[in-house]
Amino acid sequence: MKRALAPTALALAALLCAALAGCSSTSEDAAGGSAALPPATGAQQLSGVCPATVSIQQDWEPEAEHSAVYQLIGPGYTVDADRKRVSGPLVIGGHDTGVKVEVRAGGAAIGFTSIAAQMYIDKSITLGAVSTDGAINSSANQPVTAVVAPLVKSPQMLMWDPASHPDWNTVADIGASGATVVVAKANYYSPLLVAKGLLKQSQLDSGYTGAPARFVTSPTIAQQGFATAEPYIYQHEVSAWAKPVKYQLLADVGYSIYPEPLAVRSAELPAMSECLKRLVPIVQRAQIDYLANPGQTNKLITDAVSQYNDGWTYSEGVANYAATTMKQLGIVANDTSGPLGGMDMSRVQSTIDTFAPILASGGTTLRPGLKAADIATNQFVDPSIKLGEGS
Structure with a gap:
């Protein structure tokens, strides 16, 4: 599953381990x-x-x-x-x-x-x-x-801050809101979501890098991620966030x-x-x-x-x-x-x-x-x- 490199606080430990x-x-x-x-x-x-x-x-x-x-x-x-x-x-x-x-x-x-x-x-x-x-x-x-x-089933998801968007429960809710959705530049699912009418092309921002800074500083956006990783990482390893996120699997909206x-x-x-x-x-x-x-x-x-x-x-x-x-x-x-x-x-x-x-x-x-x-x-x-x- 292609992702973007996401440097975290663990990087220092990785550097030390690799050096040894x-x-x-x-x-x-x-x-x-x-x-x-x-x-x-x-x-x-x-x-x-x-x-x-x-x-x-x-x-x-x-x-x-x-x-x-x-x-x-x-x-x-x-x-x-x-x-x-x-x-x-x-x-x-x-x-x-x-x-x-x-x-x-x-x-x-x-x-x-x-x-x-x-x-x-x-x-x-x-x-x-x-x-x-x-x-x-x-x-x-x-x-x-x-x-x-x-x-x-794909673990690919769109995630959001439940405090910023208590009314969001699905990808369709994101689409209806008109909020920015940050995704990687090259992916197959964005055109699908637009074709299904779940998101608008104008909402998509292809500036996703994997780093948490964008989401942490702009909690009103939605962002791509993996249900098997980011919910844990953001709550337990991103100290600037340190709280749950909410998400929906894209497999549940047609990414089959x-x-x-x-x-x-x-x-x-x-x-x-x-x-x-x-x-x-x-x-x-x-x-x-x-x-x-x-x-x-x-x-x-x-x-x-x-x-x-x-x-x-x-x-x-x-x-x-x-x-x-x-x-x-x-x-x-x-x-x-x-x-x-x-x-x-x-x-x-x-x-x-x-x-x-x-x-x-x-x-x-x-x-x-x-x-x-x-x-x-x-x-x-x-x-x-x-x-x-x-x-």
Whole structure:
């Protein structure tokens, strides 16, 4: 999920940690030690079936929303602070699958290149996190096919100060008020909200940087954010604010994308099939394992952030809040198609029908006659893997 860099009071701690850690290190404590793990067996053994290193390109800095793939990284992982990558044995349920996994940061680490484009620039990438709207956008020249969706709902939101606007409860209320809405310059949801009549084009201010100063000094505005991060950050880590915010998820007003499903280059789907039959269910289980016990993976994520030392800050407090919030809000949940990680193809098609005209009107060339099967498939998803009521 692309964001803007947001320096906070945590930056000093990150700088100190990075200075002590150096540019690249093996982090045994955060990963639980580097002792040899028992090998996985059966369908969870990936050696000889998948690439020796499964490289996963994320679209932003390490954060809990990427937990399914960071959960795969086993003990003795290595942080490459120069190239912004974390690698280690690919592990599920305490067993070594026989291959390595490498999770790469997006955003500044790849010059803010779209993930679909990066996948075609760098063919060593096995899987990339490409949201449904991004896959539609790249369908003509850089086609990708999503194979598993660890998140079922986008955490993207618009937030506001409840003291300044006690009468606001929805995005529609913001639109009716005529208040300024501060968003990032490049996003897919603003045209959607305008097209649906929820916001006016004249309300949009594309000056969002991620820094809290604008919101703190102008509390009458509305602002983009993530329900998994900013509510905690503004209340607990932005001392100049230190109180709750209110918000509505854009998923609740028509932003129907699957956020960051893992995708392959479409032409490579047949060649990757044997690997994906084994790997996709492992990713499904990893997301469930994370929700059951997020602490260790959150430590790994925050360790990587501190060692990268690139202006992005992310505390364990935020990560733990995100883990709880993703479950509470149904951001991680069983899909309407049945399993966790599945994709409802009617929903994918509806998203295409919504976004294709918007993107085309903005000058994007799309694949003619684009259909859900062109950008997503459930053929590798294990329908039996579901998040239980007590999970």
